[in-house]
Amino acid sequence: MSKIKTLGQFIIEKQADFPYAKGELSRLLRDIGIAAKIVNREVNKAGLVNILGEAGTTNVQGEGQKLLDVYANDQFIGALQSGGECCTVISEENDEYITINSDISKNAKYIVAIDPLDGSSNIDVNVAVGTIFSIYRRKSTDGNATIDDILQGGTEQVAAGYIIYGSSTMLVYTTGKGVNGFTLDPSIGEFCLSHPEMKIPKDGTIYSINEGYYTHFPDGVKKFIKYCQVEDKTTNRPYTSRYIGSMVGDLHRNMIKGGIFIYPVTAQAPNGKLRLVYECNPMAFIIEQAGGKATNGYERILTLDVKELHQRSAIFIGSENMVKKAEEMMQMFSPQKTKKSAEGVVHIQ
Ligand SMILES: O=P(O)(O)OC[C@H]1O[C@](O)(COP(=O)(O)O)[C@@H](O)[C@@H]1O
Ligand SMILES: [Mg+2]
């Protein structure tokens, strides 16, 4: 029987890939793994431990927080605070970023952006949910991390990953050298390497989008949906529509089977719904590392300017050729409007 390799062993082994590594990033990934196990324990018995339902509070996005949103947020922030490798946390559930000022983290170099519980609308109905994380290294050297450290672009990520709490619990991550997946073995309480070097197929036959908003979609998206539904055996169409309503769940499935996930701008969400810093950027880094593509319909997600902590973005992500086709439709039927300012600078509208 092949020898199991735990996440901890794998991280240490891969440390050799980074000549300057002193183990800080490894310990940070370990801390995230520990919090994931604690959250997994509650998710698995959610109906029994009074963790379903509303917390009665709202977050900065004006969304009602679920009890599990708050619980997961506390667990991850707690693990990052006690681990000593993180100096600042950005969380979907906190209006402002959190500066960690403890003795053990005074030399901490890493900034972690996190969506503690993704797919909140699925918590109470026992459908897969997840956690998404993104890690940056601060550039400034002393004092607290600056806003420039905190609002870095997606290409500056040193690591990103997600945990999916589904029929099994998996942790999938990248440090910029490919993507690896680990499945939690409850009998030993360890994440074990189960999906080495994950690759997303260049083409797929699954499209994931909430068609309930169809009338509010840009023409380019409507055209792409029609393209997916046309009968054409030579291109394996019509494609299959699959939508869980948990970004992590939809992307994990599409990463394994091939497919595209789209959350575009809509009339209700003119800047898109999903958040650039702790949803779009980390998932784009992972999917690109697996050989896929991620754009906002016009521009690579990872090169988008990050101006605010909870900034939103449209996202088209998944199998390369499917995203290219969707982009083609966007450029053809929903071209970006540009306006020249007095100084002659072209502004994208
Ligand atoms: O219900 P909608 O509008 O289709 O939105 C579903 C999307 O919203 C999200 O639930 C937003 O994430 P959170 O649950 O972390 O707020 C995504 O996971 C999912 O893809
Ligand atoms: Mg989310």
Ligand SMILES: [Mg+2]
């Ligand atoms: Mg969330």
